[in-house]
Amino acid sequence: MTPEADDRVVCVIGAGYVGLVTAAGLAERGREVRVVEVDPERRAAVAAGRSPIHEPGLDGLLGVVVGSGRLRAVETMSEGVAGAGVVIVAVGTPPTPEGAADLSQVLQAVDEAVHHAAPGAVVAIKSTVPPGTTRALTRDSRRDDITFVMFPEFLREGSALEDLRNPSRVVVGGEDGAAVQRVVALLGGPDTPRLLCDSVSAELIKYGSNAFLATKISFINEMAQLCELTGADIEKVADGMGLDPRIGRSFLSAGLGWGGSCFPKDVRALETSAGYHGQSFWLLKAAIEVNSQQRRRFTAKLLHGLGGSLEGRRVAILGLAFKPLTDDMRQAPALEVVRQLEDLGAVVVATDPVALDRARPLLPRTTLVADPYEAVTGADAVGLVTEWPAYRELDWGRVIGLMGGRLVVDGRNCLDGRAITGGGGIYVSMGRRTRGLPPQAPGATAEGISFGAVPPLPLG
Ligand code: UDX
Numbered sequence: 001m002t003p004e005a006d007d008r009v010v011c012v013i014g015a016g017y018v019g020l021v022t023a024a025g026l027a028e029r030g031r032e033v034r035v036v037e038v039d040p041e042r043r044a045a046v047a048a049g050r051s052p053i054h055e056p057g058l059d060g061l062l063g064v065v066v067g068s069g070r071l072r073a074v075e076t077m078s079e080g081v082a083g084a085g086v087v088i089v090a091v092g093t094p095p096t097p098e099g100a101a102d103l104s105q106v107l108q109a110v111d112e113a114v115h116h117a118a119p120g121a122v123v124a125i126k127s128t129v130p131p132g133t134t135r136a137l138t139r140d141s142r143r144d145d146i147t148f149v150m151f152p153e154f155l156r157e158g159s160a161l162e163d164l165r166n167p168s169r170v171v172v173g174g175e176d177g178a179a180v181q182r183v184v185a186l187l188g189g190p191d192t193p194r195l196l197c198d199s200v201s202a203e204l205i206k207y208g209s210n211a212f213l214a215t216k217i218s219f220i221n222e223m224a225q226l227c228e229l230t231g232a233d234i235e236k237v238a239d240g241m242g243l244d245p246r247i248g249r250s251f252l253s254a255g256l257g258w259g260g261s262c263f264p265k266d267v268r269a270l271e272t273s274a275g276y277h278g279q280s281f282w283l284l285k286a287a288i289e290v291n292s293q294q295r296r297r298f299t300a301k302l303l304h305g306l307g308g309s310l311e312g313r314r315v316a317i318l319g320l321a322f323k324p325l326t327d328d329m330r331q332a333p334a335l336e337v338v339r340q341l342e343d344l345g346a347v348v349v350a351t352d353p354v355a356l357d358r359a360r361p362l363l364p365r366t367t368l369v370a371d372p373y374e375a376v377t378g379a380d381a382v383g384l385v386t387e388w389p390a391y392r393e394l395d396w397g398r399v400i401g402l403m404g405g406r407l408v409v410d411g412r413n414c415l416d417g418r419a420i421t422g423g424g425g426i427y428v429s430m431g432r433r434t435r436g437l438p439p440q441a442p443g444a445t446a447e448g449i450s451f452g453a454v455p456p457l458p459l460g
Pocket of ligand 1: 154210
């Protein structure tokens, strides 16, 4: 007999970043949580109370909630959803070749979940899906005793647990008010802002948030280029703009641009989705182009800093993960940059505190080493790609001494330019003003090297 839906029991489908963090967080809050995961290795790790991904705090929390029996990893959907009051769908929506969101995993998960779900269960879509998806799932559902809501996530990798424990807002979209309330009750505290709306708006809140933040970053990256052309300092410009509370300083860090599992895919999906509805979302097209330009600008700084040819030159890359505190290599700027450098003939040695294992199959031509001092030894140039705090703390005098050349290109504006020039290096940034640094090498000016408008890369 099918058990009745019980809201104390939550089923999470998919033990990826979002699913696993959500599941662990809900178990911590006292729910009985089951995670359905098809990948045997991932499932075995969770079942053993270990995190299969590098996310601060997650390993420890999984140990506790799995140990206490509040979280269980299961293989089959029937086991996972049996009796669950809320079923959270947190499977991937990877991009199709056209840039749309591939919904096949969502559709399959929903199909199976609906088959086994208890009467009265709510299916909450946490996967990022295009506008209209949740409504279509409701329309096409074989069961009218099950309700669908859109329950977008706003977790940042590296601080996902913190974001889950103290969410900036809880958004739930759906046409059935009671179902929406049951899902709202899962997260947040009495002071957490809640926004309840229709499902299409909830879907667009998720896309709009990511696309807006990505556009904000692309905007500051264009400003950084203008700073180089005019002699302004992007950090001062961002600080000054950010003091306006309507703008805010966050997401105004210029550099190599946005990567990761969400921004690139979601910006493209929103732009493609707008296209399906006959709209050309010009701002997003530009944000995407600027983002790819940032990678080329960085490579060009290395190319031109080394005299216009990278053939046989040794370049050390510091940082591979798409951002610090994660080992996630999805859409990491390092992948594009390293490939560009290698296509231009450079010999690349790269390092990262945690992402080497994930990077290895993606960068077959690259030498990967764990020790940053080993990576820079004999290098003609060093390029910083991920702003791990440990790289700022390096003994830059020692680094320059170990290098064969002296060029350091800081793709995240996170290094102390003075420490580098003080050690005899040449410091190049992404729009920072370096005037006032001690005299630099022949060929460099007291302002550091400023390439202004970077010429195109001679790539095929
Ligand atoms: C993002 C959203 O922030 C989160 O709400 C959503 O749920 C998932 O996507 P995440 O991908 O973990 O989270 O990374 P985030 O910290 O937002 O950074 C995204 C990218 O932008 C990174 O590549 C980061 O390096 C870059 N970035 C961020 C900048 O280049 N400049 C900035 O000022 C901020």
